[in-house]
Amino acid sequence: xxxxxxxxxxLLILIVINVLLVSxxxxxxxxxxxxxxxxxxxxxxxxxxxxxxxxLNQEISEIVIWHRKSMLPKYSNYLVDISNKLEIxxxxxxxxxxxxxxxxxxIEETVxxxxxxxxxxxxxxxxxxxxxxxxxxxxxxxxxxxEELSQPKDMLYKERLERLLSSFERFMSxxxxxxxxxxxxxxxxTLLDNSIRLKNRTMRQKVFIEFLKTQPDxxxxxxxxxxxxxxxxxxxxxxxxxxxxxxxxxxxFLLGDMLAVSTELQKKKIVKKLRSYSEDFKTVxx
Numbered sequence: 675x676x677x678x679x680x681x682x683x684x685l686l687i688l689i690v691i692n693v694l695l696v697s698x699x700x701x702x703x704x705x706x707x708x709x710x711x712x713x714x715x716x717x718x719x720x721x722x723x724x725x726x727x728x729x730l731n732q733e734i735s736e737i738v739i740w741h742r743k744s745m746l747p748k749y750s751n752y753l754v755d756i757s758n759k760l761e762i763x764x765x766x767x768x769x770x771x772x773x774x775x776x777x778x779x780x781i782e783e784t785v786x787x788x789x790x791x792x793x794x795x796x797x798x799x800x801x802x803x804x805x806x807x808x809x810x811x812x813x814x815x816x817x818x819x820x821e822e823l824s825q826p827k828d829m830l831y832k833e834r835l836e837r838l839l840s841s842f843e844r845f846m847s848x849x850x851x852x853x854x855x856x857x858x859x860x861x862x863x864t865l866l867d868n869s870i871r872l873k874n875r876t877m878r879q880k881v882f883i884e885f886l887k888t889q890p891d892x893x894x895x896x897x898x899x900x901x902x903x904x905x906x907x908x909x910x911x912x913x914x915x916x917x918x919x920x921x922x923x924x925x926x927f928l929l930g931d932m933l934a935v936s937t938e939l940q941k942k943k944i945v946k947k948l949r950s951y952s953e954d955f956k957t958v959x960x
Contacts, residue, residue, distance in 0.1 A: 709734050720799055721807040730795065737791045745784055746959035750952045752780060757948035760933075760941060770930050774922060785903050793896040796886070805886050812879045819872055827865065835861040842932065845947055846940040853932055860928050870917055877910040878902060 713727075713734050722730065756773055759765060799808065823830070838857045843849060849857075885898055907914040933941070 709738055712738070716795070719808050719811045720795075721804060726798070733791065733795055737788065740787060740791070741784070742959050744787060745780070746955045748780060748783070750955035750959070752776060753948045753952040753955070757945045757952070760948070761945050765930070765933050767926070767930055770926050770933075774926050774929075778922075782904055786900060789896050789899040789903070792899060793892050796895060797892050800886055800889055802887075805883060808886070809879075809883050812883075816872070816876055816879070823869055823872065830868075831861055831865055834865065845944050846932075846936060847943055850935065850937070852935040856928065856931050856935070860924065863924065864921070867921060874906075874911060874914050874917075878906050881909055 709731065713731055716730065716734070717727065720726075720730075755776075759769055759773075799805070825833075835858060838861055839849065839854070842853070842857065846853075882902060886895075890898065902909060907918070936944075
């Protein structure tokens with residue numbers, strides 16, 4: 675999900691995910707700047723005059739309001755359910771699988787709710803010059819990402835491992851030796867994943883641009899975006915679904931293994947954080 679709209683979607687989802695990676699007191703601050711955060715990114719891909727910027731700002735405000743009111747309560751309930759299961763030690767393979775799948779359902783619901791807003795914006799940017807501008811910006815981002823991924827493998831591994839360690843430490847505090855080894859193995863096994871994702875993203879960008887050139891109406895555009903974002907492999911590369919499923923399975927195993935060697939104190943900290951984030955989501959959604 676890395677075409678123009680994906681940047682739009684990811685910013686909303688990242689706001690939610692980032693809440694899980696920062697202190698609870700930051701949640702409302704993050705959401706309070708969501709409008710500006712998203713607008714700056716969307717403006718990167720669109721050639722806008724001042725009047726168009728004002729309209730875009732209004733539309734993005736509507737998107738953030740929809741997301742806050744419609745989705746945050748569901749994210750909150752999701753975190754409560756996970757924390758309750760963790761508290762009673764109910765985190766076997768099947769429950770981890772269910773939790774990850776339910777997270778995917780929430781993301782799919784977010785996508786389905788977001789695409790009508792995105793289509794409304796994109797309908798004003800289907801002329802030849804606008805599409806060329808979007809295509810140019812996509813290529814610039816692709817080149818930036820290629821440069822990042824062209825680093826020596828040892829550097830890529832180090833950066834990937836540092837991100838994993840940082841994420842898990844925010845939930846579990848200090849990690850034990852077994853947990854560090856698990857993350858080292860995961861970082862090594864998934865080292866090339868980002869290159870595979872970039873290749874797939876490039877393919878989806880191309881088909882998206884070609885579709886936009888056909889001047890679809892708003893209903894057609896919304897339907898296409900839904901399919902491209904949720905089942906893009908059906909349009910570009912059916913084998914990519916195998917990669918996605920394998921990646922998800924590896925992540926599920928990692929979660930299970932990390933919990934299996936976690937201390938009672940670590941588990942209590944995870945439960946406490948999840949519940950704090952759940953309450954924060956409720957507060958922001960009001």
